Amino acid sequence: MADESEQESGGGKGGLLKIILPVVALLLGGGGGYFLGSSMGSKQVAETEKLEPTPEQKSKKPEEMVGAMFKLDPFVVNLNEPKGNRYLKTTIQLEMDDGGKKGDKGEKKDAGGGGGGGHGGGGEAKEAAKSPLEMELERRKPQLQDVILALLTSKSSRELQALEGKFRLREELLARINALLVNGSITRVYFTEFVIQ
Numbered sequence: 001m002a003d004e005s006e007q008e009s010g011g012g013k014g015g016l017l018k019i020i021l022p023v024v025a026l027l028l029g030g031g032g033g034y035f036l037g038s039s040m041g042s043k044q045v046a047e048t049e050k051l052e053p054t055p056e057q058k059s060k061k062p063e064e065m066v067g068a069m070f071k072l073d074p075f076v077v078n079l080n081e082p083k084g085n086r087y088l089k090t091t092i093q094l095e096m097d098d099g100g101k102k103g104d105k106g107e108k109k110d111a112g113g114g115g116g117g118g119h120g121g122g123g124e125a126k127e128a129a130k131s132p133l134e135m136e137l138e139r140r141k142p143q144l145q146d147v148i149l150a151l152l153t154s155k156s157s158r159e160l161q162a163l164e165g166k167f168r169l170r171e172e173l174l175a176r177i178n179a180l181l182v183n184g185s186i187t188r189v190y191f192t193e194f195v196i197q
Helices: 002-009 011-049 105-113 121-128 132-139 141-153 159-161 163-180
Strands: 069-071 075-078 087-097 183-197
Touching: 011 121, 069 105, 075 141, 087 132, 132 141, 159 163, 159 183, 163 183
Parallel strands: none
Antiparallel strands: 069 087, 075 087, 087 183
């Protein structure tokens, strides 16, 4: 009988366990949450540190981080649609990599534009400052436009409205343009304008 009265009043081993178990569970849950939160916080800090520029990246000049750009004229094309009533307007820029064949722009500009002693004025200096790849792109501009137009008109608005479609188009353009070039290559294709109507 004494055991029954202890159990009813909450005393003894059973009552003590009922109090201790929730407290232990609460402490374990709080400790686990703290550990999980602190590990996630350190993971976010590590990811943020990866995004911050290292001293090597900070010391680079912008022209060393991004190649020279070659801007093409805007394209307005009919898309491959059953009714033919959708069109795309886009402007494309090409990032050039001429494999270290860049002209020394600073010296050539100074040599041609300095006290008027240059042959023919500044026109030759501007032409000489261009890299071989940039000059090739200028000469091949009609070929580039033809390749780009052929590819753009083969696409439907449904393909191009999806993000994956734009990435695929970018890769296809890069491959087709680089197949034409001899004096270097294009590293990236940028759409600076992309409107489907």
